[in-house]
Amino acid sequence: MKQRIQPEQHSSYTMRILYHHRIASKDGQITHIEEMVEAMRALGHDVRLVGPEVHHSDTGQGGSAGWVGRLKKALPGAAYELAEAAYSLVAYRRLCRAIADFRPDVIYERYSLYQPAGVWASKSTGKPLLLEVNAPYAIARRKYGNLKLGWLADRFERYTFRGAERVFPVTQVLGEFLQSMGVEASRIRVVPNGINPKDFEALPTAEAAKAKLGLSGKTVIGFIGFVREWDQLDRIVDWLAQRPVDDRVVLLVVGDGPVRPALEAQARRLGVVDKLHFTGVVARADVPAAAMAFDVALQTALVPYASPLCLFEYMALGKAILAPDQPNHHEVLTRGVDCEMYEPAVMGSIEAKLNEMVSDRERCLALGVAAGQTLRTRQFVWEGNARKVIAEAAALIPVRGSGR
Structure with missing residues (x-):
């Protein structure tokens, strides 16, 4: 039987975290990612980012930067959504390469629609997936008229939510919604946004x-x-x-x-x-x-x-x-x-x-x-949020050298 990390070991255990995202714009989403990564590293953990780099060229004027923005403008809505889904294959291969090289303890992913790569990587490698959820994007995009393949989006969304070992919605309201989609309450931990003092x-x-x-x-x-x-x-x-x-x-x-x-x-x-x-x-x-x-x-x-x-x-x-x-x-x-x-x-x-x-x-x-x-x-601060995530991650992984 594999020995799990005990609560008293959390502060001394250096965890390797593979942080996956698909964000292409420099807005509040990137702020969240950067602050969480900085907080995790400040707590002594090793974090590697896997995701597109096009947000670095964003001017802050809204929308997606670089080739992503150009693709959105060039393709009809349904075609762009199929391209989003197809990108999951690219993201999956990228994740698998990173896992082989970095050997993380867990995968931490910021949820995006049409993005089941984290679930696939988790299932194929045995690495626990922790999923941060800021919105049910199939519903959000449908509300604002930006969703063409709703039936496909709903399937991807449910599959991704249900495939994670832990799901971190930013509000209790969202957590209850996730339960209505079939996510077990025992897998849900509410972690709201915060600030860096x-x-x-x-x-x-x-x-x-x-x-x-x-x-x-x-x-x-x-x-x-x-x-x-x-x-x-x-x-x-x-x-x-x-x-x-x-x-x-x-x-x-x-x-x-x-x-x-x-x-x-x-x-x-x-x-x-x-x-x-x-x-x-x-x-x-x-x-x-x-x-x-x-x-x-x-x-x-x-x-x-x-x-x-x-x-x-x-x-x-x-x-x-x-x-x-x-x-x-x-x-x-x-x-x-x-x-x-x-x-x-x-x-x-x-x-x-x-x-x-x-x-x-x-x-x-x-x-x-x-x-x-x-x-x-x-304590609505990023470091506090990172501590909550680390504690949940530690509960899912065996101690190195204990038969893993």
Whole structure:
């Protein structure tokens, strides 16, 4: 019988982890990968990455970089999805070569649709597969009209979810969904997103951050991210136009996005162009300093299973958060204690909450302090996430030299 690693051995056992992904864009997905790899290595483990390198050429303007982006544009939707599925064969061979060379203890994979290579490699080599799941992409892509071969996508998704020894959804909502797809509850461990504390050291004061951006004396409603239509920032621009002419409230977007031209045109039409500010694409390391200018940090409506990176960044910044009243947010925050929430489906709800918050500075400061405390107390940090993953991995592998 093979001897398993005991809990007390976790801290002294150097694990070899083969980290597989299929990410081709430089966005929050790459942030997650880089932070988890850095955290695992900081804990003393040996991590090798296997995946496309095209994200290094991404300009941060959205979409996929390099040949992947060109392929998406060139092929009809169904043909591109077949190409995605076919790429699994390439990824499988790449994984098998890496396994033979690196001899990992486990395979850790960031889930992508049409990507069963990790399951195949696990079954053919006996290496346990740990699967990080940020979204059920067959459903997500179907919702936004980007899925043509839904029947095939569903088959791949179920096969991949069920083929992993451990599955790490980012929310309990997503974990329950995985169970409904046939994943055993005993294989599921919820691991939400987090932050790296060192990214939030030596930040400027809110006043200094505002001054640098030319927003001194303003009350700043802030949003971090690549803005798309579903973020509904057009509602915030409408709200700004409804406030008094001499109002000093502005919307600051730390980022860019495809709807920026439409939002700026809307602001010009409504006479509030001076109240809408975009930083444009900002280097990841510079985002916290820019976001320190926020008085209210805005999390707009999103899918109910997500664990948005910016939510944890807002907490780390100690900002008053306004978020949609959704189960995934209740897993992290407590309404009226460390955040305020609005009803995303109710017209006027977000606007009413914003009116309340911008009129009560002391309340916002208190919410921000509480949000920061929640982050620290519950340890929403990448190192903590890495420790959870390592503990689960260690429970699946035998000690070297014990008959493996």
